[in-house]
Amino acid sequence: MAAGSCSARPPDCGAQTAGTAAATHEPLLELADVTVVRGGRHALDGITLTIPRGRNTAVLGPNGAGKSTLLRMLNGEFFPLRGPGVRMRLLGRDRWNVFDIRRQLGVVSHELQATHHGWLSGLDVVCSGFFASVGVYRHQGLTEAQRRRAGAAARSQGAGDLLERRFDTLSSGEQRRLLLARALVHEPHTLLLDEPATGLDLQAAFGLMQRLRALAAAGTTLIIVTHHVEQIPPEVERVVLLKAGRVFADGPKDEVLTSETLSELFEVGVQLVDRDGWFQVLPG
Helix, strand or coil, X not given: CCCCCECCCCCCCCCCCHHHHCCCCCCCEEEEEEEEEECCEEEEEEEEEEECCCCCEEEECCCCCCHHHHHHHHCCCCCCECCCCCEEEECCECCCCXXXXXXXXXXXXXXXXXXXCCCCEHHHHHXXXXXXXXXXXXXXXXXXXXXXXXXXXXXXXXXXXXXXXXXXXXXXXXXXXXXXXXXXXXXXXXXXXXXXXXXXXXXXXXXXXXXXXXXXXXXCEEEEEECCHHHCCCCCXXXXXXXXXXXXXXXXXXXXXXXXXXXXXXXXXXEEEEECCEEEEEEC
């Protein structure tokens, strides 16, 4: 493939698995001069960034900033244009097995919720996490042990009573709990959360945030992508701000999240309020 063209698959996808090769101290993601093109535009534009493993991180920015693209790179869906000096390392490796990565990184997103067929049972939705698929199919050979693990994951998220119900009969909050259980079936060390509270009412959104806080307290790393500062739980230690496909700011939460920085990021005057570790934004 010529330099500067877009790679449709990871380099040497079947080589080494990240699970056996990556040490726990390796960063989750390392990018150097990375560009990703989607729909003829630069969704990410020459960014250099390291996301450490084991450190709760929020990626914040306006719509179209490249946040979801960055998350989908972490999930092995998108890859950068090739070129001199371009580097992408995932869990410390230049080469990896996509399906192994997806067993280590649980994903929850509004988009994933919309993708699942309404006629699936709650159990099918959770079990699909074993295969990184939409639904469960006969050729996948679902085992009884996997069914038990799926049930345990659902119960841990208060979704045990939803396993026999059709997905399309559930509320958005109930569906999101099942998707969180789906992300947890492999007991991943990191959760990738793309706008996790989008479309939820206050009760469901607050419940989801409390579940995420409990997971963080138990040792699961959270990577949260959002454009709402109120969806950043107190456990988040680091914030990356993206704007127009580039890193706008990156550092400790208390240094990055300021009224001045957010006003410049979103191009509107705002006042940031911190209440017990939760942030709110008011008109400036």
